[in-house]
Amino acid sequence: NAGVMQNPRHLVRRRGQEARLRCSPMKGHSHVYWYRQLPEEGLKFMVYLQKENIIDESGMPKERFSAEFPKEGPSILRIQQVVRGDSAAYFCASSPTPDRRYGYTFGSGTRLTVV
């Protein structure tokens, strides 16, 4: 049973380009969470999605960032017109239920570098 799969593992984008980060949750998991980890900082919540629905996007920057979790296929975190400050590790996690007792299963992350 594969874990949470994120790709690409590393992504380099020039300022102004778009970045698309993909996350395939564990089999049977319908709840997906995106977190961002800036250098020397802890993980910061960005968005919580269920299939075809955004449940909580309170951690998403108001502009340039969007997320989706379609009925078929992986969850996508999209960053338009990237800037240097977007450079970070982006982690996706999934869970079978929203019950916190089971925690999340995290992927290995996508490391975005904006040059």
Added chain:
Amino acid sequence: QKEVEQDPGPLSVPEGAIVSLNCTYSNSAFQYFMWYRQYSRKGPELLMYTYSSGNKEDGRFTAQVDKSSKYISLFIRDSQPSDSATYLCAMSADQGAQKLVFGQGTRLTINP
């Protein structure tokens, strides 16, 4: 002031020592407390989960929560070099969003 404060370290101890890792928090609504371990270039993995106050033990790991002091701890007994990693505390409120609020993480090295 951050909602969750955690000393980033680094913390270096000899193999076999007892390690104590701590977090303080300011939001009295937090009810769920977790410790995650993160190896370099990997995602965090859940180590311990505790609901409300009290202690929980799992093998060499013990988690303690003191809600009156807004203070949580993770103890590692008989530490091993394989325990070398960054340890992150995380917590969430009983109601509302599913998001976890993480501490900065403490980088731990166990020296053989």
